[in-house]
Amino acid sequence: MSLFKHAAFHTTVANLSDLPADSVSEVAFAGRSNVGKSSAINTLADHTRLAFVSKTPGRTQYLNYFQLGDGKYWVDLPGYGFAKAPAEIRDQWENLLAPYLMQRSPLVGLVLIMDSRHPLTELDVQMINWFAQTGKPIHVLLSKADKLARSEQARVMREVKAALAGLGSRFSVQLFSSLKHTGIEEAEKVLCEWLGMTMVPDEKAGQSAKPEVAGKVARPRKRNAIGWSARSTGKAKPAQKQKSPVS
Ligand SMILES: Nc1nc2c(ncn2[C@@H]2O[C@H](COP(=O)(O)OP(=O)(O)OP(=O)(O)O)[C@@H](O)[C@H]2O)c(=O)[nH]1
Numbered sequence: 001m002s003l004f005k006h007a008a009f010h011t012t013v014a015n016l017s018d019l020p021a022d023s024v025s026e027v028a029f030a031g032r033s034n035v036g037k038s039s040a041i042n043t044l045a046d047h048t049r050l051a052f053v054s055k056t057p058g059r060t061q062y063l064n065y066f067q068l069g070d071g072k073y074w075v076d077l078p079g080y081g082f083a084k085a086p087a088e089i090r091d092q093w094e095n096l097l098a099p100y101l102m103q104r105s106p107l108v109g110l111v112l113i114m115d116s117r118h119p120l121t122e123l124d125v126q127m128i129n130w131f132a133q134t135g136k137p138i139h140v141l142l143s144k145a146d147k148l149a150r151s152e153q154a155r156v157m158r159e160v161k162a163a164l165a166g167l168g169s170r171f172s173v174q175l176f177s178s179l180k181h182t183g184i185e186e187a188e189k190v191l192c193e194w195l196g197m198t199m200v201p202d203e204k205a206g207q208s209a210k211p212e213v214a215g216k217v218a219r220p221r222k223r224n225a226i227g228w229s230a231r232s233t234g235k236a237k238p239a240q241k242q243k244s245p246v247s
């Protein structure tokens with residue numbers, strides 16, 4: 001039985017002014033288009049059609065909020081790397097995603113989903129470096145692990161852990177498959193910890209899974225060092241230090 005079985009769709013946010021005001025803590029799910037963000041949300045909620053899954057990349061637009069109760073939320077983000085018109089991508093990034101990720105105070109961490117067959121693409125690395133500036137943790141789900149043999153899974157874990165260890169923020173990494181329902185307990189554990197939820201011991205599932213943590217907690221930088229800043233006009237400035245995933 002899923003810990004998050006009561007997750008329910010709450011709202012879609014297209015403007016920063018519409019972000020839920022009652023949020024105490026929330027976790028965002030980010031990653032390239034089509035890597036399985038919405039599928040992971042459905043799997044973790046033990047629900048087949050909570051978040052919209054599609055074979056067509058770029059189906060999740062805007063921020064989709066799912067409520068977990070007590071002011072806690074998951075946020076399904078639009079994927080990056082999908083070939084939309086450059087102006088459209090930049091507009092969405094500057095006016096919604098970048099200020100949301102950088103400045104949303106109830107946001108406690110980022111679940112970054114990467115296809116286990118193609119992890120750490122240039123855009124993923126840019127996103128990791130860019131979000132690391134917040135000092136908030138990132139938990140990587142290596143998705144579609146069912147497509148890899150065991151030996152390849154072990155190799156990709158080693159490679160991704162080694163790559164992230166040098167990045168100087170708080171990271172954890174695990175394999176995940178929505179198709180085979182693997183990696184669920186490990187992900188639940190991280191989500192519960194971040195969201196301040198109590199994990200009910202489930203003997204059948206066995207709570208021995210432990211996310212592997214590499215690196216240390218980075219201190220948040222001062223606001224003016226953060227790449228993008230939302231002004232009251234909704235305009236934003238490009239990053240000086242870290243390349244953002246759409247620059
Ligand atoms: N084999 C396999 N396929 C998966 C898995 N997770 C998702 N998929 C498939 O990958 C495709 C994309 O899944 P989505 O969950 O819609 O991906 P997304 O990251 O939300 O995509 P966007 O919203 O477009 O960015 C769908 O065809 C899913 O069925 C998995 O664990 N294993």
Ligand SMILES: [Mg+2]
Pocket residue numbers: 037038039052053059060076
């Ligand atoms: Mg999606």
